[in-house]
Every structure is written in C-alpha cells, then in structure tokens.
Amino acid sequence: MRAAIFLSTVLLGASASAALATDAATCEGLRNTVFSGGYVTSARVIPAAETLPEYCEVRATALPAISIEVRLPLAGWNGKYYQAGCGGFCGILGRADAGAGWINAMRPGLERGYATATSDSGHHGLSVVDAAWADNNPHAERDWGYRSISETHRVAQVMLEAFYGSGSEQEIFQGCSTGGRMAHMAAQRFPELFDGIISGAPAMNYTDLVGTKMSYLMQVNLDADGNPILGPGKDGLIGDAVMAQCDAVDGAEDGVIADPRACEVDLSGLQCTGAAGDDCLTEAELDVLAKWRQGPVNAAGEQLYPGGIPEGSEPFWWLWLTGNADGGGRLVSAFADNFGAYMAFDQDPGHGWTAADFDFETDPARMSRSAGFYNADSPDLSAFRAAGGKMIVWHGWADAIVTPYKTVDWYEKAAEAAGGEETLAENVALFMVPGLDHCGILAGPSGLTQAGLDPMTPLEAWLADGTAPTSILSAN
Template sequence: MKFTAATLALLASASYAYADQTPEDCSALRDTVFDGGYVTSARVLSPEGLPQYCEVRATALPAISIEVRLPLSGWNGKFYQAGCGGFCGILGRADSGQSWVNAMRPGLERGYATATSDSGHHGLSVTEATWAQDNPDAERDWGWRSIGETNRVAQVMIDAFYGTASSGAIFQGCSTGGRMAHVAAQRYPEMFDGIISGAPAMDYTGLVGTAMSWVLQANTAEDGSQILGPDEAAKIGAAVLEQCDGTDGAEDGVIADPRACKVDYSSLELTDEQLDTLVKWREGPRNAAGEQLYPGGIPEGSEPFWWLWLTGNAEGAGKLVSGFANGFTRHMAFAEDPGTDYSPLSFDFEADPARMATAVSVYNGDSPDLSAFRAAGGKMIVYHGWADSIVTPYKTVEWYEQAAEAAGGEAALNETVKLFMIPGLDHCGILPGPDGVNWSSLDPMGPLEAWLADGTVPASIMAK
C-alpha cells in the first residue's frame, strides 16, 4: 500500500472543499480542552514521502496515549484509525517500519486524518503484560475502551483543526488489531463505515490462553527440553510441500488450502515424541474427553514461519508464542492474576478455560452477530493467511461460517462482510512466504474505498 511520489503529488493537487491549515493552527491545538483528557503536544512534521501533517499527542484518562495526524493540506474530509499488535503498549510502533499493517500511514497517504493509541499502557515490548497485573482498568482499556476513546479524541482534534467533523471513518488492524476491528464492529457498530480486519485474534482467551498453552505443553519434554526445533520444522515443511503442493492443481511452492493436505510423515527421521507433538499441534487443544477447545491447529504450509512464532531458530531468536502465552496467563487471563510464578505449562485444560470467563467479556470479539453493524450500513473486509501458525486461520473460517448463518446465508453476509483467505501468507504478512507473498502483496484499502463509494463488492485484495 505504498504510494509513488507521483501518486502523492496527484493527491496533494486534487481539489478538495477543505481549506489548508497552517503551522500556527497546529500549535493552537495544544490549548484544546476536552473532557476526560488533555493534549500533551502538537507539532508540524514533514516526513519524506508523506504529506505534511500536524502531529497531536494526547492522553485519554486514565492512561490511554493517543496520536492524531492531521494533514495540513488535501484533507479528504474523512478519518482513518489504526489498531496495534500483540499487547500493544508502544504508541505508533507500526509506523516505524515499512508495512502498512496497523499503521497510520496508509490513511495519511490518501488524505485521511489518522489516529492510533497504545491501548492504555506503556510497555517495553508487545509481549510485556505486567501492566495488567491486578489492574482491571488497564485490561478494560486494552480490551475495548481505547478504541472508542481514540476515536473520540481524534474527532475533537479534527473539529478543532478543520472546523468540521469528519464525514466518514475507517478502521484497520491485524492480529490484536484484527481483534480490535471485530470489537469495534460489535461494541461500536455505528462508529466506522468501513473496517479492515487481518488475522484477527478475536478469541484471545481461546487463542493465547488455551491454544498457546497447548502448543507449549505439547512441545516440552518431561525434562523441560524442547521437542520440535527449527531442524525438525525444516524436515516437516519439506514433506508437506512435497506431498501437498500439487493438490490445488499447481506446483508453485504454496499450499492453497491446508484442509486438503494429508501428509505421511513415516519416512521422516522423527522420534515418536516428536511425531506426537506434531499430531497435537495439527489437532489443536482438546480436553480429556477429546472435545475441541479451540478450532483446528497449526496449518500445513506454515512451517517456514515456525522459527519466528513456535520453535525459535539456531541463533535463539523467535519463539514468540512463549512470550505471549506467559504474559497472558500470568497477568491478563484470570480474574485473580497468578503473577510471574505461574507458567502456561501448568495450564489445566479441564478447569482453566472456564476460569477466563471475565476476560472473555472484556477482550473477545468473536461473536458472529454483526446485525447492528450491518444495519448501520458498515462494510468489513477480513483477511487471513492460510500459513499463519500463531493465529491459526481455522477460527476465522469458523467465525465466518457462523456469521453467514446468523446473517441468513453467505450471500446476505457478503453484502456487508467479505473474507479473503490468502495461500502462503504468514501472520499479517510479516515474513515473506516461499513465493514472496507478504503484507506488500495486499491492498485492502482500495477495494474497501470502492465498496464504500459506489457499492462495488470486493473480488480481491491483492495489490496490482
């Protein structure tokens, strides 16, 4: 979703009904007064490749840090809000890189006023969760309130800067940002005209509490050592590709749909313990009665990305599943936080899922009932990579099927919601796939804008 200099120049020269603003107008925002918060700074920035904009930093009480970016010229009259990844806690983190995922940049490039937040706390990394220890207010802000407060404060700044309210609004997020997108559609059904949800971690308790604990327990031997590592991941991935690449009719290095992939691992040099772990990873978490606790497991075709999410690599990098599962179960999952002495290796699949009932009501956005959002005329694009091994895609497919049933059929749902499953795509397209597919291969903004403007239902979100 990166624009060329020529495209940006065309946007800047387009005729809008909104007057240009000055640096003095930006500085004046420091004195903006609003309920439940305050402005901390306002300054003009002129980054290379982006329109000049007024950056406003504000706090929504008690502790939600918000950044609003207001283009000085060429404002299109609309608003664009971005989510955040992991446990968040780092304001504007996504805009420090090149990806458009969870970033404000795509909106700013297209003339939107934009905003994001840290979701209500400061963290040293997106896997740090100590902020939530015995802090239900912070958990509430992370769960849902920061979405509404970011929007509220941004609208105050838009009105103060341009002298008018925005005429439309879009939300974009992936992973936790995707969870936020679903929460927005359910808790704030009239707030956003369009929503982009990528790899949505919509059932945080089921995913980060139950499923990630399952992954860690299955891959930990009695002596505490790791059972499957990067070497085994490479062997498994090679077997998957050899046996399943052609199931879609094309041998292109990509598994089109892992549900059609049946692999015989008997020829691999894997121990019984390693094979048992692999079976558990593929099946996903179950209780003693064999009941599925979270849909599906780790998909075939995701093995090239296991080092980052599941196994680590030879240099000791990656294996982020451990950080997320530890932080969540210690500080966020239960009504009474067990703290740092707890380990997801102790997670009880019989009792602990029910112990997360309070967290379900605060964090999760997996309800298939989108009736209020649909009645408000909202449009929603959901996308997920078939090769996502950390937020496995089967939950998204299940949610979509349930949402279609609740809407009266897939055709009725598609008037409002479209799902795109992307073969070979890593989680949020962070790592490039075997065929090079990553975040830069996607452009959901263009199709969403067309859908909102003239009713053209998206047929694809692949970048052209």
C-alpha cells in the first residue's frame, strides 16, 4: 500500500535490504547524510542491552526545530518502521524510552526488529506541562499539532534509505494521550502514511478537553478565596463508597467497575452531619463531585464536552485532580494553566493566566486557530479506510484526565459515518479497559497497568493475515 512512496527500492524486500552493510562505520557515516529541510546532528552505535538489540542511533533536526531520534537495528531489521508519539506538551526527546513502560516509547518496535523513530514535536520544554515555548509562536504550535508527525516519518525514511538501501515496506504508529491525539491526526491528516495505528486514551480534541473541560474541573473546585474545596485525602472515602455501589452491577464483585455508565451513585450518605472531618463530605465537596461527574457546561446548561470524571477513577485522583499531602500530583491544574496561557487562544494571554480566568461563555470561540492545529476528533476516517489502514483504539474506563466518554462518543460517530459499526470494524477496533488509569500509568485496585496491555501483537496479526483483534490484554 505504501510501497509506491519509495519507488522500486522497497520491492527488493526486507531480506535484501538487511543484507546491505549495517556496521558501525556505516552508522557513523550517516552524520554526512544530506536531505532537504533539515540536517543530521549525531550518529552513533548503541550496544545491545536487556531486551534491545544493538542499533544505530541517529539524531536529526527537521526545520525549523523538530528534534528527531531514529533507531536502526544493525542486524535483523524486519523491513518495517515503527513511530512513537509523545505525551503532554512533549518537548523532551525520547522521554518515554527513559523509563520501563512501552507507552509512547520506541522500545516495542525495536524489540521486534523494526526501525523506529520519535520526536520532541518541535520544541524543547522543561517538562511535559511546560508550554511557554508556544507563547506567540504559531510555527511551533503547528509543528506540535501535526507537522512533527509527517516530518518524523520523512526524516526516518531518509535514514532508512541511507542505511539499508531502501525505505520500509510497512509503517506503524503508536501513541497515548497526546500521542493518541497524534495517532488520530495521522489517520485523518496523513491517511496513507501508516498501515497500522495504535491510539491509547486519545486527547483528540485539545481545545475542548484541556482548554474548556480542565479549566472547568479546576474552577468548580475553588472556594471564594481561590482555595481548593476538595483536596487530598478524601479520594479513598469517595472511592470506597463508589465501589460498594458499583462493583457488582456487572454481576461480578472483583474490585473493578466494568462500565461506569451503568451505575448511579448516591453519596449523600457521606454528608457531614456535624463538624467536617476526614470521614465525611461537606455540602461544598458534594457539589464539586456532582459537577465533576457532570462535566463542563455553560450558563445555559449546554454540555461543552462529553461526560465528566468516571466512577472508578478515584484511586488516581491524587495524580490528576486533588494532589497528595506532599504537594505532588494535581497535574490537571498545570496542564490547564499552561495551555490557556500559551497555547489555546488566538492571542496568548501569557504568564499569569490561570484556569480560573477561563470564560465558558466566550473563551471556547477564542480557540479557533489552535483547534485547527491541534484537534483530530473528526469521525470521518474514509481516506484511512480506503487506504486499507488498521487502527486499534484503547482507553481506560477509570481515566480521570482524558475522559473515556469522549472516545466512546467519537467511535459511535465514526461508526455512523462509516455506515455502521460492522463496516467500521473492518478497519477500526475499540477496546475500553475497566479499572485502567490514564495510559495505564498507575496501578489501581486490580493491579492493571500498561504492562498488562499488548495492542502490538494483535495489530501485527491484523496487518499480516487480516485477523481482527479480539483483545489487547497481554498474554504474559
């Protein structure tokens, strides 16, 4: 399907390509590779370690400022290519590969013999919640939004041609959260670039999610003095009550809520009857919970983003919503503040703006330009489907930051646009995972994390022989 991109060289096949010289000298020689719109900054051999083979690491820049890392196996290249997305506001090249997880990492591809690549999405950030790079910088916003996806692919294919003598015969993209947004962007804006796509917990509509919804979650949790109403420490109380009411709804008492939409929770029994304490909820705290469950609305009561915080996500609230006693977590606040200050609006308000300043009547319309750069929630996948692409989308039902209800809403609309779920299922498979945190970062009551997921194996089978995936749970 993609072979025409690389002309007749790809027709040589993986075995002929891998037979070409791929030693240390060839790797280091890639420093002299010349290509349009960019340049190589370094090339070196990285010894085999743990599960990773010996590979050639190439770092390059695609103009104006997209830093890219390409990893090329010195032996055993399978003739294919695997590209990884990045998380949050990105800005740290290869961050995911510094840890043990596979989310947004090149590792899953490299372990299986793929040539792999990733990028920092076009800027350097001090952390993944740092958005100051975008301050009045539409070029960087464009690169973060979509251009870094195709540019990473382009530069990686240049390196494959130079190193192996041909480009890849099959291409896969994998990402979660912002990486999931990038996955959807790839399918919609570059429908012929990847044969297979893995999208996890996709933050596919950034302006409504981070701009509107996250600002709402923070605003409704502020008292008259600007202090949080629902703080650290009560997530356990709330979570226990929710689990007691919802666990058995699916017919099994297993400490996991199969589908939060199936349970109506009543927390009025937790309301304080005397002095406020750690063992009860004040009226103000109950009001915050009701608004968190509902999701953002305007003054007319119109829903501005599908759904709110799902039941069963309480064990993860400290990281995303409430923080902990040590001052850690509460990342939603950092994302909302930075996005609104530097990335969201047609005119950036800059330093000092916070989520408390967001106006739900007027501000959604002020994010029109960035919506065009960032958002990838169109249900129309006709071009990707026509190209024969296969896409696995997965999301945890206990995700407290990127609401799973949006992913379900998108899938239902995509099925309608395709002419029915049966037709969509020929190219797109959705897996909603009970009890799973955002991208499987934290372990919940069931112990499930990203380590228990493996969407790569079923995607490979789907691409190889047309076997549609039935599960993404790891067999190990």
